[in-house]
Amino acid sequence: MKRPTICDVARECGVSLSTVSLVLNNNPRISEATRARVLEAMDRMGYLPNVQARALASRSSRTLSVVVPHLNHVFADVYFGEIVSGIYDRCLEHHYRMMLDIANPRFVRQREYVNIMRSRRADCMLFIASSVNDEYLREFEDSPFPFLLVNHYFPNMNLNYIMVDYRQSARLAAEHLIGLGHRKIGIIAGTNTYTGRDYRDAFISACCVRGCRREDLPWVDGGKDWSQEGGFRAARILLGEHPDLTAIMAGNDRLAIGAMRCVHERGLHVPQDVSIMGVDDIPQAAYTTPALTTIRHPLYELGRRAAETAILLFREELQSCNEVLPVQLVVRESTGTPPAR
Amino acid sequence: MKRPTICDVARECGVSLSTVSLVLNNNPRISEATRARVLEAMDRMGYLPNVQARALASRSSRTLSVVVPHLNHVFADVYFGEIVSGIYDRCLEHHYRMMLDIANPRFVRQREYVNIMRSRRADCMLFIASSVNDEYLREFEDSPFPFLLVNHYFPNMNLNYIMVDYRQSARLAAEHLIGLGHRKIGIIAGTNTYTGRDYRDAFISACCVRGCRREDLPWVDGGKDWSQEGGFRAARILLGEHPDLTAIMAGNDRLAIGAMRCVHERGLHVPQDVSIMGVDDIPQAAYTTPALTTIRHPLYELGRRAAETAILLFREELQSCNEVLPVQLVVRESTGTPPAR
DNA sequence: GCTCCGGTGTAAATCGCTTGACGGCTCCGG
DNA sequence: CCGGAGCCGTCAAGCGATTTACACCGGAGC
Known part of the structure; x- marks a missing residue:
């Protein structure tokens, strides 16, 4: 029996x-x-x-721990969803399992991030899109535990990371808008990640290189959850203080969608009065009205590579990882030539 | 060391x-x-x-296995995301972990669903929104393993389930549209779940009870992934065959958003020409243009209850579960009185 | 003085599998 | 005929906890 x-x-x-x-x-x-x-x-x-028995005897749990930031209902976020899907699929192919964790205050205060490894719950930890405040990750700099940042990095820390090329994204966005004739562009930036800051800064320099004046490139923070609400609020501030903006570049698609709603509520039209573009190319981007111009980030593929890398790190077949994936411009309906004045 | x-x-x-x-x-x-x-x-x-050692000795993995359907990038789906968030949070409170699995063809063919239990990977399995085709779940009818369907059920199987009240949803939707004066209403239904079919049927009867004619309530299948694309296609068919429809009721918000886009592309206006409503109240519903009228389903809370129930089932403190959660109408901008003819 | 007993703690068997050391066997060359 | 090298398996010691049966001890009851 x-x-x-x-x-x-x-x-x-x-x-x-x-x-x-x-x-x-x-x-x-x-x-x-x-x-x-x-x-x-x-x-x-x-x-x-029996998996427990195998794990106990072999000292490998065949499990990856995926840590996502503590945002409201983060699992319902397409950005994370795409990455997590990629990780999951690659895990399966290796007969690995995937555990999800949320980096909430308790997680950090109780140093769960090290407990997970010490209690052997996972072979490797993947941190998705952590924020500039996650200084605690510094502990992993000289920890014996395999560790990987996914779509983020810390400028002054020696941590493994894999991410998409945010600076290239910024250049593509700048080229596109400048090419259409825009010279006064508002920026809705996510500034709670280094990648977000890089994106903003790279965008500004790329515009300046192409003949914009720095003072015609105002930026506003979109809030730390990169949500539609945040985009809405940021756009209201931008358009309030700079009514002559002809375009808004948002740090991700959801911020852009929020901004579009704001423009719409002011009785303006996209793209006739204001062009708007986002970043990521989430599925929803093709179904907004008008459809959103954006930069496609290969988030699913990023997840797959991340899982692969994590397993290699655990097996010590890889010593470190600093990888950057290319991106691509997707032109839809939300950007056009600026209105004649 | x-x-x-x-x-x-x-x-x-x-x-x-x-x-x-x-x-x-x-x-x-x-x-x-x-x-x-x-x-x-x-x-x-x-x-x-060491968690493995504890699990081995105590015969409890303190892990719940959450199985989601094999849809494209399912983790990026807000509907599942909300439920999963609820499950996750409740798990944490019980010091449980959550494992995610996808019911892809391999999962079914290799009977992974029983392997997970037999290899002691999880204490209980939760199946989220399985489809009418998932006949294989019948195996759990007389299996010794704890098992719970989340937001689905099978009419002729004796399986534990917990879900929101789809029939009440349907009645609320019917009351709202009929109350506004609509008499010709197109339905975009998800027919690959019993809850989706119940919803469609309950909606039709509720409308008939309130004076509609059955032939004025055409319905079209929205496709098995309940996506915007499916909603778009279904709306095209509905409006093509029944140009006199004054409202469209979609089985979920994403179908509704796709339908809205279709209406827009035909040069019609929501809600002046056609009213549209959805189901679920995903966060995005408040940010469409116009904002979407919908029925709020407490998916997060559903997830919490599901996790709680699963753990009780494992501990044998509960023998079975057949629970239904109430829902609520949320009126926004996408529904209004029908156009005068 | 002896038994019974609740309150504490311990010994030892288990849980189900991995893995490095070792051993028998056959085959080969010298 | 002996020694060494492969090949194929087995032995037995873990891995790090849980859990049941039992032991000890001081005090109460008779």
Whole structure:
């Protein structure tokens, strides 16, 4: 009536316990004949290894811990969703499992981030889009635990990271808007991440290089959750203080969608009066009215690479990682030439 | 240099290994004095129990397995996101972990759903919004493993479930549209779930009860992923075949958003020409143009209850579960009186 | 003086699997 | 005929906890 164990299988086909274990782990020391016999027995008996026991004995939990920031209902966020989907799929291919954790205040205060590793709950930790305030991650600089930042980095820390190329994004956005003729562009930036700050700064320099004046490139913070609400509020401030803006560049698509709503509520039209563009290319971007021009970030692929890298780091087949993925401009309907004045 | 184990702690404060374990598990057999001494030592030494070892010995993984359908990038779906957030939060409060799995073809073919339980990877499985085709779940009818359907049910199976009240949703939607004066209403239904079918059928009867003719309530399937694209296509069909519709009721908000885009592309206005409403009240619903009228489903709360229930089922403190949560109408801008003809 | 007993703590068996050391066997060259 | 090298398996010691049965001890009751 009980679940069969490795012992039952061993007894059943007259080999030792270790033999069964070796078969389970595809060890070449076992001959094909024996292997086949054992596998057959396993199948017949409906044997399945107990994951806890394997993890205990092998010192590998075959689990990645994915840590996301403490935002409202973060799992409902497409940005994280895409990355997490990528991680999940790659995990499966490696027969790994994925555990999700949220970096809430308790998580940080109680130093859960190190507890997870110390209690052997995971082989490696992936931090998705942490913020500039996550100074506590510095602990991982010289920790023995495998660790990877996903779509973020810290300028002065020696931490593994993998992310998309935010500076290239910024250049593409600048080229596009400047190319259309815009010279006064408002920026809605997320400033709670280094990537967000890089994006803002790179955008400003790229515009200046192409002939804009710095004072015609005002920026406002979009709030720390990069949400539509934040974009709405930021756009209201921008348009209030600079009614002559002809374009708004938002740090992500949701900020852009919020901004579009604001423009709409002021009785203006996108893109006739104000052009708006975002970043990420979330699925929703194609279904706004008008459809959103944006920079496509390969977030799903980023997740896959991240999972791959994490496993390699754990196995010590990789010592460090500092990787940057390319991005791409997607032109839709929300950007156009500035209105004639 | 190594992580301390329960043995090290025992040696350190001169008690037996079992004593430390009992302290760890808050067993009242240990006196306050000893308990304090042990806890102090643990703290000082930075002891943390090895989760694998505990799970092996105690036969509880303290893990819930959450299974979501195999949709494109499902983690990026707000509907699932909300439910999963609720589950996660409640798990944490119970010191449980949450594992995510996707019910893809491999998952079903290889009967992973039973393997997860048999390999002791999880204490209980939660299936979120499975579809009418998931006949394989019937296996759980008389399985010894704790199991819970979240926001779905099967009419002829004896399975535990917890979900929102789709029939009440349908009645509220019907009352609202009929109350505004609509008599010809197109329906975009998700028909790959029993809850979706219930919703459609309950809506039709509620309308008929209030004086509509059945032939004025055409319905079209919105596609199995309940996406904006599906809503767009369905709306095109509906409006093509029934140009005199004055309202469209969609089975969820994303279908509704797709339908809105279709109406817009035909040069019509919402709600002046066509009223549109959705279901769920995802955050985005407040930020469409015009803002979407919808039925609020308490998905986050549903997730919390589901996690709670799952743990009780595992502990056998609960034998079964058939729970239904109430819903609420949210009126915004996308519905209004029908155009005068 | 002896038994019974509640309150504390311990010993030892288990949970199910991994893995490095070792051992028998066959085959080969010298 | 002996020694060494592969090949194929087995032994047995962990991995780090839980848990049940039992032991000790001082005091109450008779």
